[in-house]
Each structure stands twice: as C-alpha cells, then as structure tokens.
Amino acid sequence: MAILGARCGAVVDDPLSPALYFFVPLGTAAAWDVQNTRALTVGSTLTIPPPRRTDGPGPHWRMCPGGDRWLSDPDALRAALAHARAGRWA
Numbered sequence: 001m002a003i004l005g006a007r008c009g010a011v012v013d014d015p016l017s018p019a020l021y022f023f024v025p026l027g028t029a030a031a032w033d034v035q036n037t038r039a040l041t042v043g044s045t046l047t048i049p050p051p052r053r054t055d056g057p058g059p060h061w062r063m064c065p066g067g068d069r070w071l072s073d074p075d076a077l078r079a080a081l082a083h084a085r086a087g088r089w090a
Contacts, residue, residue: 001020001062001063003080003083003084004072004073004076004077004080007072007073007076007077008022008063008072009022009023009024009063009065009069009070009071009072010022010023010061010063010064010065010066010069010070010071011023011061011062011063011072012046012047012048012049012059012060012061012062013056013059013060013061013062014047014058014059015056015057015058016058016059020062021040021046022072022077023065023070023071023072024071024072024073024074024077025071025074028074029041032074034078034081034082035085036085037081047059049061051064052064
C-alpha cells in the first residue's frame with residue numbers, strides 16, 4: 001500500500017485468511033498472473049466490512065473506500081507487488 005501511494009484504492013484485510021484484497025477494474029482478473037497472488041472471479045466471495053471499520057477481529061478496511069477511491073490501478077499494483085517481493089520497500 002505504501003508503494004502504491006495515491007494509486008491505491010480500497011483494501012480489505014482479512015486476518016483469518018492472511019490476505020489483503022485490493023479492488024481493481026472489472027476484467028483485470030482475466031490477465032492477472034502475478035506470482036503468489038490470486039484474483040477473485042465469478043463465484044468467489046469476500047466479506048465487505050462495515051464502513052470505516054479499521055480494526056479486527058475479522059475483516060476490516062486497511063484503506064477505506066471513499067468517493068472515487070475504490071479501485072487500485074492494476075499496472076501500478078502489479079509493479080508494487082514486484083517491488084515488494086524484491087525487498088525494495090522505499
């Protein structure tokens with residue numbers, strides 16, 4: 001999230017499934033091939049926390065949605081994940 005900065009949209013943290021869920025434009029999953037990640041597709045489910053719930057237990061917002069701040073840029077997300085995997089956190 002820090003690497004994405006302003007290009008980061010809403011993010012759900014589910015501590016029970018050690019996963020972060022980023023929202024990207026519809027259709028992104030068709031070409032998603034990022035190592036150690038999984039795109040949710042038709043038939044997948046995700047618990048959406050109540051608005052402004054920023055702490056657990058259970059699913060909560062790491063980055064709350066707001067106005068036009070739902071979607072992350074998929075190309076920027078892909079680059080940020082590669083950057084993080086390489087251990088370059090700056």
